[in-house]
Amino acid sequence: MSDPNATPSIELEVRNLKKHFKTPRGMLHAVDGVSFKIEKGKTLGVVGESGCGKSTLGRAIIHLHERTEGRIFFRGRDVSDVDEQQLKDLRENMQMIFQDPFSSLNPRMSVSQIIAEPLLIYNKCRSRKELTAKIGNLMDTVGLARRLSNSYPHELDGGRRQRIGVARALALNPEFIVCDEPVSALDVSVQAQILNLMQDLQEEFNLTYMFITHDMSVVRHVSNEIMVMYLGSAVEFADSEEMFLRRLHPYTQALLAAVPIPQIGHKKGRSLLRGEIISPIDLGEGCRFAGRCIYAKENCFDVTPTFDEVTLGHFVACHYVREINNLP
Amino acid sequence: MNKKILEIKDLHVHYLTDGYTVKAVNGVNLSLARGESLGLVGETGAGKTTTALGILGLVPNPPGKVIKGEIIYNNENLLRKSDAQMRKIRGREISMIFQDPMTALNPVLTVGAQIAEVIRLHEKISAGDALIRACEMMRLVGIDDVRHDEYPHQFSGGMKQRIVIAIALACNPSLLLADEPTTALDVTIQEQVLDLIEKLRRERGASLILISHDLGIVAEVCEKVAIIYAGEIVEYGTAGHIFDRRAHPYTRGLFDSIPDFSRKVHRLRPIEGMMSDPTKLPEGCFFAERCPYAFEPCRKIVPVFEPEPGHLVKCVLVEKGKAPQ
Numbered sequence: 001m002s003d004p005n006a007t008p009s010i011e012l013e014v015r016n017l018k019k020h021f022k023t024p025r026g027m028l029h030a031v032d033g034v035s036f037k038i039e040k041g042k043t044l045g046v047v048g049e050s051g052c053g054k055s056t057l058g059r060a061i062i063h064l065h066e067r068t069e070g071r072i073f074f075r076g077r078d079v080s081d082v083d084e085q086q087l088k089d090l091r092e093n094m095q096m097i098f099q100d101p102f103s104s105l106n107p108r109m110s111v112s113q114i115i116a117e118p119l120l121i122y123n124k125c126r127s128r129k130e131l132t133a134k135i136g137n138l139m140d141t142v143g144l145a146r147r148l149s150n151s152y153p154h155e156l157d158g159g160r161r162q163r164i165g166v167a168r169a170l171a172l173n174p175e176f177i178v179c180d181e182p183v184s185a186l187d188v189s190v191q192a193q194i195l196n197l198m199q200d201l202q203e204e205f206n207l208t209y210m211f212i213t214h215d216m217s218v219v220r221h222v223s224n225e226i227m228v229m230y231l232g233s234a235v236e237f238a239d240s241e242e243m244f245l246r247r248l249h250p251y252t253q254a255l256l257a258a259v260p261i262p263q264i265g266h267k268k269g270r271s272l273l274r275g276e277i278i279s280p281i282d283l284g285e286g287c288r289f290a291g292r293c294i295y296a297k298e299n300c301f302d303v304t305p306t307f308d309e310v311t312l313g314h315f316v317a318c319h320y321v322r323e324i325n326n327l328p
Numbered sequence: 329m330n331k332k333i334l335e336i337k338d339l340h341v342h343y344l345t346d347g348y349t350v351k352a353v354n355g356v357n358l359s360l361a362r363g364e365s366l367g368l369v370g371e372t373g374a375g376k377t378t379t380a381l382g383i384l385g386l387v388p389n390p391p392g393k394v395i396k397g398e399i400i401y402n403n404e405n406l407l408r409k410s411d412a413q414m415r416k417i418r419g420r421e422i423s424m425i426f427q428d429p430m431t432a433l434n435p436v437l438t439v440g441a442q443i444a445e446v447i448r449l450h451e452k453i454s455a456g457d458a459l460i461r462a463c464e465m466m467r468l469v470g471i472d473d474v475r476h477d478e479y480p481h482q483f484s485g486g487m488k489q490r491i492v493i494a495i496a497l498a499c500n501p502s503l504l505l506a507d508e509p510t511t512a513l514d515v516t517i518q519e520q521v522l523d524l525i526e527k528l529r530r531e532r533g534a535s536l537i538l539i540s541h542d543l544g545i546v547a548e549v550c551e552k553v554a555i556i557y558a559g560e561i562v563e564y565g566t567a568g569h570i571f572d573r574r575a576h577p578y579t580r581g582l583f584d585s586i587p588d589f590s591r592k593v594h595r596l597r598p599i600e601g602m603m604s605d606p607t608k609l610p611e612g613c614f615f616a617e618r619c620p621y622a623f624e625p626c627r628k629i630v631p632v633f634e635p636e637p638g639h640l641v642k643c644v645l646v647e648k649g650k651a652p653q
Contacts, residue, residue, distance in 0.1 A: 191598075218587050255515065260542065261589060262546075263547055264571045276484055
């Protein structure tokens with residue numbers, strides 16, 4: 001029983017999560033000390049460019065990768081180290097929607113078999129009839145015509161395939177879903193349909209989302225809070241509206257300035273970025289963004305900036321955030 | 329008077345696969361003035377890439393076949409040219425930047441050799457001089473030319489796309505076709521690549537057809553815009569016509585589907601349904617079955633209307649003055 005006077009309940013908390021991969025050329029720091037909380041029923045948008053560690057972070061949280069360091073709390077319980085049975089219990093409440101609706105569905109299983117699989121693994125149905133009914137309900141929920149239940153994924157278009165992925169993720173009534181670029185493989189008109197569907201499901205079932213994307217327009221649309229990542233670290237975290245009103249980190253500023261806007265005469269100013277992302281292998285001290293930052297000074301290359309609360313609820317990892325933004 | 333560099337008239341391209349005819353391009357009409365940039369916008373399967381391949385004479389045959397139409401480039405119909413004549417045009421007069429720089433480059437040739445290859449193919453020039461020219465092209469696209477003897481896998485995605493651009497521009501083409509040139513790239517790299525294409529195009533006075541599904545990119549780069557749906561141009565006009573006074577329900581639906589970057593809306597308004605199966609397109613307007621405004625006349629052949637000079641819309645509502653505002 002939850003206390004109505006309590007502070008908003010935290011669905012997921014991550015503390016100093018690290019995931020390093022051993023490679024022949026050295027240690028690859030995919031996720032390097034990320035901390036955040038997500039409130040129940042809300043969406044955290046995680047944005048960044050390819051290779052920033054956003055997908056690895058999502059996968060580490062639901063134990064698709066075993067983390068290197070750090071702690072994960074789900075509804076207040078430490079779920080960092082789980083055995084096989086505990087993991088099975090955990091997955092009932094934590095699901096994932098994958099980016100690519102082509103490779104994340106087994107091509108040799110029909111739509112109904114794909115949606116039935118989690119229900120069968122968790123013994124959720126007592127009879128064949130109940131299972132069929134449940135599959136039908138799930139298909140209705142995600143807007144898939146029931147006549148497609150015997151179709152195979154290759155017979156369907158990307159939008160419908162992604163709906164199967166959503167139905168599979170919802171089958172066990174999870175509370176928390178990691179959505180890893182769920183719409184980036186889709187055309188804009190279909191993308192809008194899936195985003196609306198996910199929004200409806202969140203409202204109906206009070207779902208909590210961690211929404212991973214590289215698309216800045218999508219992240220604003222879906223998120224309550226946004227975390228911007230660069231080379232394995234969070235560089236900025238704030239409420240979604242706050243982030244779009246006052247972005248403080250130079251990387252976030254450059255990232256948002258680079259987004260082409262579908263309006264004419266909206267010519268952007270000069271580019272705020274130079275060069276490209278550096279290799280994430282054997283990273284030393286210093287700000288990872290310094291090499292591309294137009295404001296970088298000498299100590300940026302030597303001292304790693306801390307992730308500080310600059311204004312209420314707005315965290316930034318930058319030595320010169322106050323100078324750059326004329327903050328007191 | 330701006331001279332036309334390219335005019336496509338009533339182009340039809342079909343793909344014939346066992347028993348089915350996929351109608352990919354169905355009567356595309358387009359014209360492009362010298363030095364102009366045109367954005368060709370549409371969703372997956374709308375016929376964007378097939379149109380571009382048609383211009384280059386590269387529609388894979390079989391299964392593809394140009395059924396009818398004309399592609400007039402500098403007063404000559406490209407569809408009447410022999411393969412040998414087309415080989416002289418491709419890469420020199422008209423060249424293409426492909427979507428995926430990872431697959432567009434040959435993995436076993438150095439990038440310098442790949443740029444030099446196109447120069448040697450079209451010009452009488454020694455191998456050494458071609459390589460010098462290739463190095464110039466590398467500097468032009470912002471890559472240190474000491475890397476000319478490196479292989480594609482040694483470059484990042486953005487760098488590879490710069491190499492592809494260098495190859496496309498090596499012989500100073502008058503017409504550049506760019507097929508989703510930045511879709512595979514991150515947004516900050518996309519910005520750099522688009523700026524580069526635009527700068528080089530202006531310096532060299534080339535015309536550009538930019539194929540994209542991203543209206544933001546088109547707004548930044550293009551003067552004219554054509555919206556393609558199920559192999560037909562449904563709306564064509566200046567950027568002003570399309571971005572400020574769009575009239576076709578599909579174009580409007582496309583804009584409404586994009587989450588607005590500058591303000592938060594509670595719900596998106598997507599276009600319902602899916603694009604018609606290109607093996608069995610309906611009579612009349614192809615968009616009618618998804619169109620919220622469709623009525624009886626939409627089932628018959630829909631002519632093209634011109635609400636303003638230079639703004640073409642293929643929709644009955646526009647003629648009736650009932651276009652949704």
